[in-house]
Amino acid sequence: MHFRAEAIVLAVRQHGEHGAVVRALTADHGLQPGYVRGGRSRRLRPVLQPGNLVLGEWRARAPDQLAQLSIELIESHAASHAEPLPAAALEWVTALTATALPEAQPYPRLHAALSGVIGAIAAAPAARGWALALARYELLLLAELGFGLDLGVCVASGASDDLAFVSPKSGGAVSRGAAFGYEDRLFPLPSELLSGGDADWGAILAALRITGHFLDRDILADTRTDPRDARNRLVDRLKRAVA
Known part of the structure; x- marks a missing residue:
């Protein structure tokens, strides 16, 4: 395996004394892991922040082997990591x-939407500028993974007008x-x-409540790693920002 692609850094895990296993999202190759030699170095730590856009080169001798990954920074979002609410959203x-x-x-579609959300977080002066986009990204992720919500017609009557609620079941x-x-x-x-x-904030928090319920039930309940604490921290900070 050998390819080069722009990618969004998603997760970084220490591997050995000096290296790191990086998981990054590409448009054409999907989610790709790779081992970055020296990934914990002072030079590469700022490059490997989640949300950064990088140019990656993956090389592996066999399909089931963890690829060696070299990375060059294209766009940094260090400024967003320095602010509590944007940092929580990126996390x-x-x-x-x-x-x-x-x-x-x-x-x-998810790659493009995630790039848009990260760009909105970086550009918007306040959380109201990106919080709804985040909820809509969560809704898209549910749909792309086969757990889409049917929000076009009433589940009880079949009517398509005056839709005001969502069934949690x-x-x-x-x-x-x-x-x-x-x-x-x-x-x-x-x-x-x-x-x-x-x-408004009422609509944003209502949207996040809906997507959070179905992410918890359909996507995250049986995962080996559980990022729900990160979401809880984000929602708590958003609620404090509203108060």
Whole structure:
């Protein structure tokens, strides 16, 4: 195996005294691990921060062998790591992606969306500028992995108008009329989760509550590494920012 590709650094794990195993997301080759010689050095530590865009070269003699990986920095997001809320968002979204995706399967829509979220985190002066994009990325990841929510029509009536809630069991939308009397058992559905655009904090937190529930149930419950603490820290910081 030998290829070069731009990649988003997702996770870095110490390996031996001086090296590191890096997991990075490419557009055409999917999630790719690789061993970076000297990955713990003063020169490479800033390059191997999660969220950074790098040019990687993977080399392996056999398909089942951990590739040797050399990396050059294309774009750093060190400034985002220096701020509490952006740092928490980068920690979560990269850890989620590294945990959820299988290796070597391309997900070009997720790669493009993740690049957009990271760019929004870097560019937006406040969390309201990227928090909804993060929730929409989580929604896309669920769909790409086969756990998409059916938010186009009411799961009870089949109607496509006045959709105001989401069933925590089926993941389907529920209209306001069909939800009457059961509202406390459903998630409020902010329209911005589907349409994007500007959203107030109430809509953002409602969107994150929906995606968090289904990520926890369908993606993260049986994973070997559990990044949910990172998400909890992020949501707690967002709530404190609103208060």
